[in-house]
Amino acid sequence: MTTETRKIVIPSQLLGDIEHKKAGKGAFVENGKIYSELLGVLNDNSDYISVTPLKGRYDPVERDLVIGVVEEAMSSSWLVDINAAYPALLHVNEVPWDVEFGETDRYLNQGDSIMAKVLQVDQEKKLQITLKDYNLFKIKGGYILDVEPTKVPRIIGKKGSMISLLKNYTKCRIFVGQNGRVWIDGNDEGVQKVIDTIKVIENEALSYGLTDRIEKLLKKDAKDVQ
Amino acid sequence: MPITPSIKRDYLVNLAKQGKRADGREFNEYRKIEIETGVISKAEGSAKVKIGNTQVLAGIKMDIGEPYPDTPNEGVMMTAAELIPLASPDFEAGPPDKKSIELARVVDRGIRESKIVDVEKLCIVPREKVWMIFIDIHILDYDGNLFDAASLAALAALETTKVPIESERFKSLLKKLQEKFPTIEKYLNDHPKDFSLPLSEPPISCTSVKFNDVIAMDPSLDEEEIAETRLTVATDKNGHIRAMQKGLSGSFTKEEIKKVIKASIDNGKKIREKLYKSVGK
Amino acid sequence: MKPEVKLFENGKRLDGRKPHDLRKIKIEVGVLHRAEGSCYLEWGGNKVIAAVYGPREAVPRHTQNPLKAIVNARYNMAAFSVDDRKRPGPDRRSTEISKVISEALAHVILVERFPRASIDVSIEILDAEAGTRCAGITAAAIALVDAGIPMKDIPVACAAGKIEGQIVLDLGKEEDNLGDADLPVAISPRTGEVLLLQMDGHLTQEEFEKAFDLAVKGCHTVSELQKKAILEKYGSMPEAE
Numbered sequence: 001m002t003t004e005t006r007k008i009v010i011p012s013q014l015l016g017d018i019e020h021k022k023a024g025k026g027a028f029v030e031n032g033k034i035y036s037e038l039l040g041v042l043n044d045n046s047d048y049i050s051v052t053p054l055k056g057r058y059d060p061v062e063r064d065l066v067i068g069v070v071e072e073a074m075s076s077s078w079l080v081d082i083n084a085a086y087p088a089l090l091h092v093n094e095v096p097w098d099v100e101f102g103e104t105d106r107y108l109n110q111g112d113s114i115m116a117k118v119l120q121v122d123q124e125k126k127l128q129i130t131l132k133d134y135n136l137f138k139i140k141g142g143y144i145l146d147v148e149p150t151k152v153p154r155i156i157g158k159k160g161s162m163i164s165l166l167k168n169y170t171k172c173r174i175f176v177g178q179n180g181r182v183w184i185d186g187n188d189e190g191v192q193k194v195i196d197t198i199k200v201i202e203n204e205a206l207s208y209g210l211t212d213r214i215e216k217l218l219k220k221d222a223k224d225v226q
Numbered sequence: 227m228p229i230t231p232s233i234k235r236d237y238l239v240n241l242a243k244q245g246k247r248a249d250g251r252e253f254n255e256y257r258k259i260e261i262e263t264g265v266i267s268k269a270e271g272s273a274k275v276k277i278g279n280t281q282v283l284a285g286i287k288m289d290i291g292e293p294y295p296d297t298p299n300e301g302v303m304m305t306a307a308e309l310i311p312l313a314s315p316d317f318e319a320g321p322p323d324k325k326s327i328e329l330a331r332v333v334d335r336g337i338r339e340s341k342i343v344d345v346e347k348l349c350i351v352p353r354e355k356v357w358m359i360f361i362d363i364h365i366l367d368y369d370g371n372l373f374d375a376a377s378l379a380a381l382a383a384l385e386t387t388k389v390p391i392e393s394e395r396f397k398s399l400l401k402k403l404q405e406k407f408p409t410i411e412k413y414l415n416d417h418p419k420d421f422s423l424p425l426s427e428p429p430i431s432c433t434s435v436k437f438n439d440v441i442a443m444d445p446s447l448d449e450e451e452i453a454e455t456r457l458t459v460a461t462d463k464n465g466h467i468r469a470m471q472k473g474l475s476g477s478f479t480k481e482e483i484k485k486v487i488k489a490s491i492d493n494g495k496k497i498r499e500k501l502y503k504s505v506g507k
Numbered sequence: 508m509k510p511e512v513k514l515f516e517n518g519k520r521l522d523g524r525k526p527h528d529l530r531k532i533k534i535e536v537g538v539l540h541r542a543e544g545s546c547y548l549e550w551g552g553n554k555v556i557a558a559v560y561g562p563r564e565a566v567p568r569h570t571q572n573p574l575k576a577i578v579n580a581r582y583n584m585a586a587f588s589v590d591d592r593k594r595p596g597p598d599r600r601s602t603e604i605s606k607v608i609s610e611a612l613a614h615v616i617l618v619e620r621f622p623r624a625s626i627d628v629s630i631e632i633l634d635a636e637a638g639t640r641c642a643g644i645t646a647a648a649i650a651l652v653d654a655g656i657p658m659k660d661i662p663v664a665c666a667a668g669k670i671e672g673q674i675v676l677d678l679g680k681e682e683d684n685l686g687d688a689d690l691p692v693a694i695s696p697r698t699g700e701v702l703l704l705q706m707d708g709h710l711t712q713e714e715f716e717k718a719f720d721l722a723v724k725g726c727h728t729v730s731e732l733q734k735k736a737i738l739e740k741y742g743s744m745p746e747a748e
Contacts, residue, residue, distance in 0.1 A: 008742045010734060011652060012660040012697040028617075028659065035697070037617060037657040039741060054741060055544070056655025057562060069231045081229065085562040085624045111232035124573050124622045143237045150655070188244070266634045267552060269587035279540035283633065285587025306595055311581060312558040312629040314541050319581050319629075321596065362586035362595065364631070366556065367539045395590065 006206050007044075008054070009036040015049045024050030041206065058084045058149040058179040060127055064118045067144060067177035068129060073105040080114070080129060083149070083179040088127035094119065095131045113139040115175055115183065142173070142185030145195055147202055149180035154205040155198055161211055162201065169218035170194050193221065230451045235437075238452060242440040249446060254489040256444040259497065261378065261504035263386040271387025271423075275379040277444065279369035281313075284379035285362050286387045290399060293349070293356040301348025301356045305334035307363040307376060314368040332471050333363060333376050336431055336460050340468040343384065344424035350400075351407045357389065359423070370447040373458050373471075377431040378501065385428075385505040388420045429460040429468035430497045432490035441482060443489055457483065459490040463498065514670045514682055521682070522551075526675045529665075529725055534646075534736035537653050542629075544654025546736075548646040551679060552636030554588075557646035558629045559654040565625035576621035578613040580628040581605050582643055588635040604640050611644060611664075611693045611702035617657040626656060637683035638666050644693050644703065649733055653740075661733055662702055664693035665725035667718040669710060674717045676725050688714070692722040696730040699723070 009015065013036045015027055023034045027049050036042070040051040060066070060082065068080035071087060076099075078090045090108075092099040097107050108114065115136050116129040130136070147155060156163050156176055167174055170193045172186030184194045197214060204210055238248055247253065257278030266272035271286035293300060307330035309317045322330070337343065348357040361383070363376045390396055391414075404410040435445040435453035442449050445456075455476030460469035467487065472478070478486075514521060524530070530551030539545035542558035549555075565571045582604040586595050597605075608630070616626060628650065630643040641664035648662045668678040670686040678689055688708025694701055710718060 008738065010661065010737055011658040012695075026657075030659075035659070037659065039652050039655060039737065053655050055653065057543070069229055071229050085621055086564045111229050111235075113231045113233050125624070139233060141236070142233060144231055144233055188241070266554065266585075266587055268589055268634050268636075272587065281539070283585075285585060287587050287592035289592065306586065308585075308595055310583065310629065310631060311560070311627065312539070312542065312545075312556065312631055315560045315563070319597075360586065360592050362592075364585050364587075364633070366631075367541055369540055 007042040008040070009042045009051055010039050011035075011037055015042065015044070015051075021045075022048040024048040026051030026053060053150050055148065055150060058082070060084050060088070060118050060121050060179070062118050062121055064178040065135075065175075066116055066118060066129065066179040067139070067175070067181035067183055068114050068116050068179075070108050070110055070112045070114065073109055075102050075104065078104060078108050080116070082116075082118075082127070082129065083146075083181060084127065086125055086127055088116075088118070088129045090114075090116065090129050090131065094129070108138065113144060113183070115139055115177070139183055142183055143191055143195070145182045145184060145198060147180050147182055147198060149178070151202050151205045152176060152178055152180060154210070155182065155201055157211060162214065165211065165215055165218060166194055166197060169222060193218075230448075234448060235452045238448060239438045239440070242438065242442075247442060248448060251444075253441060254443045254493065256493060256497070257446070259378070259500055261382050261501060263382050263505055269383075270390055271383045271385075273379045273382035273386065274366075275375050275382060277371055277375045277378075278446065279367055280371055280375045281365075281367040282372065282375040282379045283364040283366055284376070284383040285364070286383045287360040287362070288387075288389060289358045289360070290350065290355055290396065290403070291358045293353065297345075298353040299349045299356075300345040301343070302358040303334075303338060303343060303345065303361070304358070305330050305337070305361040305363070305380070307333065307365070309365050309368070312367075313365040317365075317368070328473070329372055329376060330363065332373060332458065332469075333380050334361070336377050336429065336469045337361070337380060337384070340429045340460065340462070342381070342425055342428045344426065347424040350413055351403075351409055354407060355403060355410075359384075359387075368447070370445050370450045371433055373433045374431055374444065377460070378497065381428045381430075382501055382505060384423055384425060385501070385507075387423050389423065390420055391417050392420050427463050428498070428501070429462040430494035430501070431458050431460040431469065432493050432497075433458040434486050434489070436476060436478065436482065441486060443486075443493065457486050459487055461487070461491045461494040463495075465491045514685060515673070520670075520675065520679065522679055524679075526673060527721065527724075529677050529728060530679065532729065532732055534649065534732060536649055536736050536740040542650070542654075544650040544652065544656070546646045546649035546653060548642055548649070550638065550642040550645070551677070552634060553632070553639055553642045554634035555639065555642045555646045556631050556633060557643065557650040559626065559647075559650045559656065560629075561626040561654075562621040562624035562656070563627070565623060570625070571623040573622050575618035576616070576624040576626050578609050578616060578618065578626050578628065580609040580612055580630060580647060582608055582630045582632070582640065584632040584635060584639070588632050604643075607703050607705065608640065608644055608647065611662055612647060612651065614700070614702050615658045615660045615662050615695055616651065617659065620657060626651075637678050637680045638691070640664070641666050641691050641693070645729055645733065649737060652737055660695040660697045661730065662693055663696055663726045663730040663733060664691060664703060665722050665729055666691040667722035667725065669708065669714060669718065674714060674721060676721050688718065690715075690718045690722055692719065692726065694723060694726045696727055
């Protein structure tokens with residue numbers, strides 16, 4: 001059994017120097033030395049050093065799938081909260097419906113949730129999202145769970161392994177937004193099980209062998225029910 | 227103010243229809259309550275209360291001053307509440323807004339109108355000098371139900387307050403005032419040591435919210451966000467009602483109010499026991 | 508008349524400390540549920556809580572800087588934190604302290620990452636006993652790390668002063684009131700850059716240098732405590748069974 005633990009680093013921690021490696025995300029260079037700028041997990045590869053944050057707001061990246069909540073319907077666009085530092089703009093040209101000027105609230109209103117994609121992030125971090133894609137839609141029913149954006153990769157798992165496990169054992173539809181929101185739809189018990197399991201994943205995100213442990217957990221509950 | 231997704235609202239309403247709450251509680255059940263007293267050394271009395279994740283700190287400061295003209299032989303009590311930006315992403319720095327003022331006044335009334343503090347015993351020189359009690363409520367973490375957490379913190383702080391008559395600060399102040407008001411000499415002889423505030427048994431406040439015809443006591447943050455109306459009821463050890471406050475624009479039926487009163491009496495008893503245990507009574 | 512208070516007795520200070528001793532410090536990371544980052548810190552008789560919200564879009568709109576985030580630190584003393592109750596709300600002293608703390612923090616935060624945003628830091632003094640601004644910055648720095656804000660360094664602060672002609676570290680309450688000088692200093696410990704510097708009282712150039720060096724030394728000691736607290740909270744991760 002491996003007793004390895006991932007190395008946690010903090011801002012200002014010396015990680016290496018540019019003679020031997022390059023500085024990746026989460027690290028900065030000063031006077032030829034590479035330092036961490038974040039509280040996070042150290043990734044020390046053969047040619048670069050980066051730090052994966054443990055905490056922090058969602059930082060939008062173009063093409064990310066996100067779950068947004070409509071804040072305001074304006075005359076030819078909507079303002080949408082995507083759990084980033086800034087609200088995102090959804091223009092009428094970026095939705096699958098034919099929306100007349102001033103009729104935006106007939107399609108999407110304050111409080112509605114949508115599965116969208118990040119279209120553009122400009123230099124001033126002005127954000128635009130779109131609903132125009134086959135896998136994007138207005139969300140109806142179900143439950144939206146808030147999770148820490150930094151834990152999303154763990155909830156999805158390598159090649160979707162973790163999320164597939166959850167779907168199979170709970171028979172729920174699950175969509176994970178990169179912005180730390182998870183949409184769950186199914187019967188009440190299934191939904192609750194997904195919520196509880198994701199909480200466990202969040203707490204133990206950095207440990208090894210998590211996928212196996214979660215599978216054991218889900219199997220055990222399934223047996224108990226029978 | 228962030229927008230509550232309508233899905234969240236539907237989910238909570240759906241659960242409620244099946245008799246369930248999102249965190250698994252019964253509708254009349256409180257979250258875990260923790261009371262810690264004597265947490266601030268500079269304050270004459272202090273308490274930190276946690277209800278679930280909501281955290282409130284109350285501090286009591288005392289001073290000597292003039293009584294109000296219409297109550298010349300009574301001590302003065304003032305309550306203030308600060309919804310500091312620390313406690314929630316929606317709290318803004320600045321002068322108290324409607325919410326913090328309502329919170330302070332409801333807590334204040336609960337204490338004042340139920341005459342928990344026997345203010346007549348806080349008179350030093352009739353018509354001239356009385357003890358002043360300042361109750362300051364500092365919200366640290368807002369996760370639903372500030373009314374009950376704030377009231378409980380204020381009560382716990384009052385229960386453990388010691389009037390610091392022996393302190394250098396008040397000893398010298400009273401000696402100075404003695405020159406103008408010679409009766410203070412007798413007052414000092416009658417009160418040689420620090421003493422507890424003269425308190426009677428406190429009423430306990432219990433808050434409920436209503437959404438979609440469902441009434442939930444000790445609302446979580448999510449439940450408060452979708453609440454149509456809110457009712458706070460303070461009851462005493464005899465099951466009598468000592469204060470009530472309805473908030474928000476929805477409505478209650480008479481039957482609902484009676485149910486809330488009964489649940490408030492039941493929970494009030496439990497909370498009062500907890501309060502006494504934590505202050506060592 | 509008040510008896511003459513001696514600040515030194517047999518080489519020991521009023522609270523038993525030696526001239527270069529720090530008061531006891533206790534740190535808890537991530538103590539609040541709503542805040543994105545938080546820290547509770549006790550330093551001698553000081554009790555401080557700091558919370559961070561952000562980065563989030565700066566409001567009102569006209570305060571937005573299109574090139575970087577603005578750092579809003581708000582230093583506030585609770586009404587019950589001092590001997591004579593303080594009226595709630597900002598006074599001129601808190602406003603000034605908020606400003607110098609914002610400036611100190613802005614220097615180490617990578618603000619260019621978040622144009623048009625604000626990073627809001629709330630520092631509440633719950634119990635005060637000299638050196639609140641140093642305790643405040645130290646706690647705020649930890650809260651920023653806890654919130655995942657990218658920074659070049661973790662700032663830290665400590666004060667030194669002069670009492671009865673002697674330079675001492677970390678003034679206590681009576682020493683602050685009756686002493687001859689108070690010098691709070693905040694630094695970026697990695698580079699030694701000075702982020703905050705204030706002085707009131709009377710110091711010769713030589714005394715200033717001694718006090719400054721002593722304060723910086725104190726800063727480094729406290730910096731180790733900050734890092735230890737953060738790693739204690741996040742460093743030990745659950746192992747596989």
